[in-house]
Amino acid sequence: MGLYFGDNLPVMQKHIADASVALVYLDPPFNSKAQYNLLYETPGNERETAQQGVFRDTWNWEDEADTCYREVLAHGGQIALIMTALIKALGHSDTMAYLAMMAARLIEVHRILKADGSLYLHCDPTASHYLKIVLDAIFGPQRYRSEISWRRTSSHNDAKQGRKQYGNVRDIILFYTISDEWCWNQQYVPYDPDYIESEYRHADTDGQDYKETDVTAAKPGGDTSYIWRVKRREGRKERWQPDFDDEYLRPRTGWVYNGVPPYQGRFWAYSRANLRAFWEQGELIHRETGMPRIMQRLHKMPGVPLQNDWQDIKPAPKSEALGYPTQKPLALLRRIIETSSNPDDLILDPFCGCGTTVAAAQQLKRQWVGIDVSYYAVRLIERRLRRKFGNDIVVPIEGIPADYLSAEGLAENDKYGFQQWAVGELGCQLWNNGKKGRDGGIDGEMWFFNPPHNAGRLLVQVKGGKKVGIKELREFKDVLNRENAELGVFFSRAAPTPEMRTEAASLGDQHVGGKPVRKLQLISLATWYSGQRPQLPIPVPLTIPKDKSVRAAGQIRRADPKQPSFTFLVEGVQTKPRKNQVVNPSILPDEAISLSMEVV
Numbered sequence: 288m289g290l291y292f293g294d295n296l297p298v299m300q301k302h303i304a305d306a307s308v309a310l311v312y313l314d315p316p317f318n319s320k321a322q323y324n325l326l327y328e329t330p331g332n333e334r335e336t337a338q339q340g341v342f343r344d345t346w347n348w349e350d351e352a353d354t355c356y357r358e359v360l361a362h363g364g365q366i367a368l369i370m371t372a373l374i375k376a377l378g379h380s381d382t383m384a385y386l387a388m389m390a391a392r393l394i395e396v397h398r399i400l401k402a403d404g405s406l407y408l409h410c411d412p413t414a415s416h417y418l419k420i421v422l423d424a425i426f427g428p429q430r431y432r433s434e435i436s437w438r439r440t441s442s443h444n445d446a447k448q449g450r451k452q453y454g455n456v457r458d459i460i461l462f463y464t465i466s467d468e469w470c471w472n473q474q475y476v477p478y479d480p481d482y483i484e485s486e487y488r489h490a491d492t493d494g495q496d497y498k499e500t501d502v503t504a505a506k507p508g509g510d511t512s513y514i515w516r517v518k519r520r521e522g523r524k525e526r527w528q529p530d531f532d533d534e535y536l537r538p539r540t541g542w543v544y545n546g547v548p549p550y551q552g553r554f555w556a557y558s559r560a561n562l563r564a565f566w567e568q569g570e571l572i573h574r575e576t577g578m579p580r581i582m583q584r585l586h587k588m589p590g591v592p593l594q595n596d597w598q599d600i601k602p603a604p605k606s607e608a609l610g611y612p613t614q615k616p617l618a619l620l621r622r623i624i625e626t627s628s629n630p631d632d633l634i635l636d637p638f639c640g641c642g643t644t645v646a647a648a649q650q651l652k653r654q655w656v657g658i659d660v661s662y663y664a665v666r667l668i669e670r671r672l673r674r675k676f677g678n679d680i681v682v683p684i685e686g687i688p689a690d691y692l693s694a695e696g697l698a699e700n701d702k703y704g705f706q707q708w709a710v711g712e713l714g715c716q717l718w719n720n721g722k723k724g725r726d727g728g729i730d731g732e733m734w735f736f737n738p739p740h741n742a743g744r745l746l747v748q749v750k751g752g753k754k755v756g757i758k759e760l761r762e763f764k765d766v767l768n769r770e771n772a773e774l775g776v777f778f779s780r781a782a783p784t785p786e787m788r789t790e791a792a793s794l795g796d797q798h799v800g801g802k803p804v805r806k807l808q809l810i811s812l813a814t815w816y817s818g819q820r821p822q823l824p825i826p827v828p829l830t831i832p833k834d835k836s837v838r839a840a841g842q843i844r845r846a847d848p849k850q851p852s853f854t855f856l857v858e859g860v861q862t863k864p865r866k867n868q869v870v871n872p873s874i875l876p877d878e879a880i881s882l883s884m885e886v887v
């Protein structure tokens with residue numbers, strides 16, 4: 288149980304045992320080509336916002352997609368055939384890159400699911416049709432159970448702007464199981480009020496609403512063709528009652544008797560003994576003809592068995608909202624977890640974002656593992672759990688080195704892990720969403736507001752080698768020039784040489800928000816652990832019109848119109864750095880984010 292900071296593919300491969308997980312919920316980025324940003328709202332609800340990039344939802348055919356594709360082919364079987372066919376149709380496109388990376392991960396999910404385990408893959412119509420083909424190939428088409436449609440919003444502005452198409456208001460959740468025997472706890476939802484009004488038209492003597500149901504069936508089965516005998520007193524307005532003792536053979540004076548067969552062409556659905564039991568429990572009533580009917584009392588009915596059209600779960604309410612892009616409501620995850628797992632089962636969310644699955648699993652007394660490649664996300668989950676469940680909750684986090692030695696170990700054993708950690712510590716976005724491959728000399732990036740009107744960009748280069756030299760620094764300097772970036776941070780495992788320091792200093796200062804900041808800052812692992820921090824821009828409040836916030840936030844790629852648009856507001860406190868104060872925005876002070884976490 289715990290959180291992993293890192294790419295979920297190697298984490299699953301290295302850390303999650305075969306057939307160990309009861310339920311996997313995946314909510315991967317949807318290939319929407321959007322960068323998601325958190326907007327911080329200052330007190331007083333002024334429209335002042337600032338933002339921090341969280342994760343980028345883009346996929347391109349690069350080395351990592353290619354590696355995944357090869358891994359999938361090496362896996363063989365149906366999925367290899369399907370991927371070969373898909374690549375012929377789609378080429379080395381973004382969609383194919385997305386599918387190659389998803390296929391490699393879904394193969395792992397299949398490996399780690401228990402014999403009665405289930406998978407829920409949350410996606411949207413952009414790629415759901417392709418993902419279903421991929422899942423059919425990995426799990427087998429016979430293991431497909433449902434396509435759930437979740438209405439995440441009641442209206443969406445897709446349909447505005449003169450676009451001739453319907454508003455896109457639903458997500459798709461594909462439900463597969465690993466075998467033909469799976470964990471299933473039936474869920475029910477309340478009856479529709481119109482249905483109650485039309486069906487539950489009677490009230491019993493206690494005032495309980497009930498409906499009458501037929502006791503005959505189309506097919507015979509056992510003791511099903513008898514005559515049902517009834518009796519009642521003559522001349523009184525009373526209902527029939529069963530004639531269990533066959534009194535009609537020796538009729539009493541003042542009583543009338545009747546006998547009814549099933550309707551023509553039909554059979555009794557219950558044996559005489561079962562109908563008798565219904566009578567004794569007060570659940571049988573007779574029509575004027577003497578035909579018995581079962582009384583179905585509304586308050587005893589569990590509701591309608593849950594169908595695959597989920598319209599009753601709204602987006603995360605304000606009381607849950609953490610401002611994390613694409614945050615899902617707890618109710619959605621609670622429903623999935625309650626249906627497809629039992630207490631103490633292990634639940635895994637490999638794209639866990641701000642930890643909705645983890646929080647729901649903890650509430651429902653399940654074990655859990657959450658993985659996310661965003662350092663910000665992992666830290667946010669840690670805080671979310673503490674706020675909700677108290678400081679005693681143990682939140683083991685793997686992948687984040689706790690001290691200098693473990694950070695060195697990470698650099699030695701996992702170059703990309705080291706990069707991810709360093710970029711995350713600096714509060715920056717991983718370049719190319721942390722995907723391995725050509726990075727053009729950039730490992731991390733941060734957009735920041737450069738008041739009064741501009742957005743600025745800070746780039747990060749991380750060097751995990753035992754030695755570092757002037758050549759690497761000059762290369763990074765060229766990258767800053769090429770990219771027109773305002774600021775750069777060069778983070779190295781080894782201490783920079785004096786020549787490097789001189790070179791960095793020669794670039795002088797950049798003015799951010801009217802204050803001078805070194806354009807190129809050097810930081811080494813040793814200085815980091817001695818507590819020194821580079822001077823980093825913080826999210827500076829900026830007035831942005833409400834509905835244009837993401838766009839105005841500074842030449843950041845715009846979300847695909849097909850993708851839900853977000854306003855990620857986190858109530859917070861406007862912090863003003865003191866002169867020369869060193870701020871690391873990734874570790875926002877607790878009081879800077881007010882998490883109101885009262886969860887139903």
Ligand SMILES: C[S@@+](CC[C@H](N)C(=O)[O-])C[C@H]1O[C@@H](n2cnc3c(N)ncnc32)[C@H](O)[C@@H]1O
Nearest residue numbers: 294295314613614615638640641643659660661
């Ligand atoms: C759609 S969000 C998940 C939101 C989540 N369901 C929630 O309620 O907060 C997708 C998440 O996947 C993460 N992610 C993207 N690629 C990843 C990878 N290769 N390994 C682990 N996490 C990844 C992103 O950082 C992001 O937090």
